[in-house]
Amino acid sequence: MKKVKVLFVGSFINKAIDGSVGGQMYACRSLVASNVSNYVEWILLDTTAKSVPPPSVYIRGFYALVRLIKFLLIIVVKRPKYSLIFSANGASIIEKGMMVLISKTFGITCFFAPRGGPIVSEIEKSSLLIFFLKLFIRKSDYIICQGIFWKSFFEKLVPDASPSKFKIVSNWIDLKKYPYQTRIAPRNEKLNTINILFMGWMQKEKGIFEIYESLVRLKLDNYLIKVSFLGDGNDKNKMIELCKNLAPNYLVTFPGWVYGEQKLKYLNESDIFLLPSYAEGMPNSLMEAMACGIPSIASNVGAIPEMISNMETGILVEPGNSIELSNALSFLISNPIKREEISRNARLIIEKKHSLVFAEREFISFFNK
Numbered sequence: 385m386k387k388v389k390v391l392f393v394g395s396f397i398n399k400a401i402d403g404s405v406g407g408q409m410y411a412c413r414s415l416v417a418s419n420v421s422n423y424v425e426w427i428l429l430d431t432t433a434k435s436v437p438p439p440s441v442y443i444r445g446f447y448a449l450v451r452l453i454k455f456l457l458i459i460v461v462k463r464p465k466y467s468l469i470f471s472a473n474g475a476s477i478i479e480k481g482m483m484v485l486i487s488k489t490f491g492i493t494c495f496f497a498p499r500g501g502p503i504v505s506e507i508e509k510s511s512l513l514i515f516f517l518k519l520f521i522r523k524s525d526y527i528i529c530q531g532i533f534w535k536s537f538f539e540k541l542v543p544d545a546s547p548s549k550f551k552i553v554s555n556w557i558d559l560k561k562y563p564y565q566t567r568i569a570p571r572n573e574k575l576n577t578i579n580i581l582f583m584g585w586m587q588k589e590k591g592i593f594e595i596y597e598s599l600v601r602l603k604l605d606n607y608l609i610k611v612s613f614l615g616d617g618n619d620k621n622k623m624i625e626l627c628k629n630l631a632p633n634y635l636v637t638f639p640g641w642v643y644g645e646q647k648l649k650y651l652n653e654s655d656i657f658l659l660p661s662y663a664e665g666m667p668n669s670l671m672e673a674m675a676c677g678i679p680s681i682a683s684n685v686g687a688i689p690e691m692i693s694n695m696e697t698g699i700l701v702e703p704g705n706s707i708e709l710s711n712a713l714s715f716l717i718s719n720p721i722k723r724e725e726i727s728r729n730a731r732l733i734i735e736k737k738h739s740l741v742f743a744e745r746e747f748i749s750f751f752n753k
Contacts, residue, residue: 385423387422387423387424387425388423388424388425388465388466388751388752389424389425389427389462389463389464389465389466390424390425390426390427390464390465390466390467390468390751391427391429391455391458391459391462391464391466391467391468391487391492392412392415392416392426392427392428392429392467392468392470393429393431393455393467393468393469393470393480393483394408394411394412394428394429394430394431394468394469394470395408395409395412395413395430395431395432395470396409396412396413396416396428396430396432397409397430397432398413398643406668407499407555407665407667407668407669408470408472408499409432410557410668411470411499411555411556411668412470414556414557414558414740415556415743415744415747416428418558418740418743418744419744419748420744420747420748420751423748423751423752424747424751427458427462427464429451429454429455429458431451431476431479431480433472441475444475448475448478448479451479452479452482452483452486455483455486456486459486459487459490459492460490464492465492465493465751466492466493466494466495466750466751467483467484467487467492467493467494467495468495468497468528468747469483469484469487469494469495469496469497470497470499471496471497471498471499471500472499472500473498473500473501473502473503473506474500474502474506474513476500477498477500477503477513477516477517477520478513478516480496480498480520481496481516481517481519481520484496484520484523484524485520485523488523488524493525493526493753494523494524494525494526495524495525495526495527495528495551495750496520496521496524496526496527496528497527497528498517498527498538499530499665500665501661501663501664501665501667501685501686502589502663503517504537504663504686505662505663507541514541517541518541518542521538521541521542521545521549522542522545524549525549526549526550526551526750527549527550527551528551528553529550529551529552529553530552530553530554530555530665530666530687531552531554531555531666531686531687531690532552532687532690533686533687533689533690534665534666534686534687535550535552538550551746551750553742553743553746553747554666554687554690554737554738554742554743555665555666555667555668555671555687555738556671556738556739556740556742556743557668557671557672557675557734557738557739557740558739558740559675559734559735559739559740562648562651562672562675562676563676564675564676564677564731565652565676565677566677566724566727566728576606576607576608577607577608577609577610578607578608578609578610578655578656578717579610579612579653579654579655579656580609580610580611580612580654580655580656580657580658580713581611581612581614581650581651581654581656581657581658581673581678582595582611582612582613582614582615582657582658582659583614583615583647583650583657583659583669583672583673584614584615584659584661584667584669585615585616585617586613586615586616586617586618586619586620586623586638587617587618587619588619588662589661589662589663590617590659590660590661590662591658591659591660591661591662591683591703591704591709592613592619592623593619593623593626593706594660594704594705594706594709595611595658595660595706595709596623596626596627596630597706597709597710598706598707598709598710598713599611599627599630599634599710599713600630601706601707601710602710602713602714602717603714604633604714604717604718605631605633607633607717608633608635609633609634609635609717610634610635610636610637611627611634611635611636611637612636612637612638612639612650612654613636613637613638613639614639614640614641614642614647614650615640615641616640616641620638623638624638647672648676651672651673651676651678652676654673654676654678655678655679655716655717655723656678656679656680656681656713656716656717656723657669657670657673657674657678657679657680657681658680658681658682658709658713659673659680659681659682659683659688660681660682660683660701660703660709661682661683661685661703662683662685662703662704663685663686663703664682664683664685664686664687664688665686665687666686666687666688666690666691667682667686667688670682670688670691670692671691671734671738673730674691674697674698674730674731674733674734675730675731675734675738676731677727677728677730677731678727678730679698679699679716679722679723679726679727679730680692680698680699680726680730681698681699681700681701681709681712681713681716682698682699682700682701683700683701683702683703684700684701684702684703685703688700690737691733691734691737691738693729693733695726696726696729697726697729697730697732697733698726698730699712699715699716699726
């Protein structure tokens with residue numbers, strides 16, 4: 385069987401120069417390593433950002449121009465039938481959108497996948513970004529949407545586009561790499577210990593200061609509360625200083641980015657996962673936590689409500705609301721049987737909707753047309 389050529393633009397490295405990892409890296413690498421490769425000859429163009437926060441606009445512009453030239457040369461030399469273009473938010477939309485236009489100039493069927501959670505707030509502030517995003521959506525053959533929320537968002541942005549343009553492929557995870565660990569209640573009651581986990585960028589927009597404020601409000605002196613912040617970022621040092629003021633029954637650690645077996649160890653030892661972000665697409669870190677059966681508290685933003693049914697597969701809180709976050713934490717800590725119920729339900733929803741198997745099936749159907 386002759387494989388179809390697909391020019392795939394995304395992030396394919398294990399970690400960035402600064403050690404960071406991201407959902408787009410995982411999504412791209414797992415798709416390339418999946419059964420889709422039995423049908424597709426991938427031509428990969430890596431566009432991983434050099435650092436977070438990004439370098440100056442001039443340096444970013446130079447790298448973007450280099451990648452656009454590479455994209456054009458690949459099309460001329462390799463002649464792919466399809467292009468699959470993953471985009472983050474902000475300037476990434478402009479760069480990847482130009483690749484969409486190049487694809488169409490050469491008659492290549494283009495699948496465009498904007499995946500940045502902050503897109504919603506960004507277009508409210510920038511008429512220029514709205515203009516370009518609408519243009520790129522119209523020019524693409526298909527828009528890959530991470531969930532119902534994003535499909536509705538893009539359809540409203542370009543209401544004259546054909547409904548068949550918008551394809552839902554819920555974000556995915558390889559369940560074989562995230563074994564479920566039952567949270568049999570009461571789990572750590574003999575030690576009165578609760579392990580709380582955060583994974584992501586250490587920055588205000590991820591809600592880390594709300595986590596600190598919620599911990600201050602907790603009145604659970606009879607527990608030892610261990611909190612692990614896995615990640616790095618501009619606000620890490622500030623959080624380290626703040627957490628020194630917490631009560632003696634808190635043990636807070638900042639291991640930085642962790643990978644592989646070390647990350648699984650943190651996941652398997654955690655009782656509660658927190659992701660109180662201000663904006664999200666369909667976050668990988670939350671899928672990882674839920675796949676491992678960790679009862680999770682996350683913000684009611686983006687496509688997160690498609691993963692978390694409140695009080696069934698997790699708990700939803702409003703972004704920026706540390707009181708709600710504290711109340712949710714207190715509830716889960718004080719109700720181990722509910723934690724066990726949410727744990728089972730969380731794993732089930734990931735199995736039913738977010739397994740890599742479903743994404744494989746969708747992409748195979750796209751590229752066999």
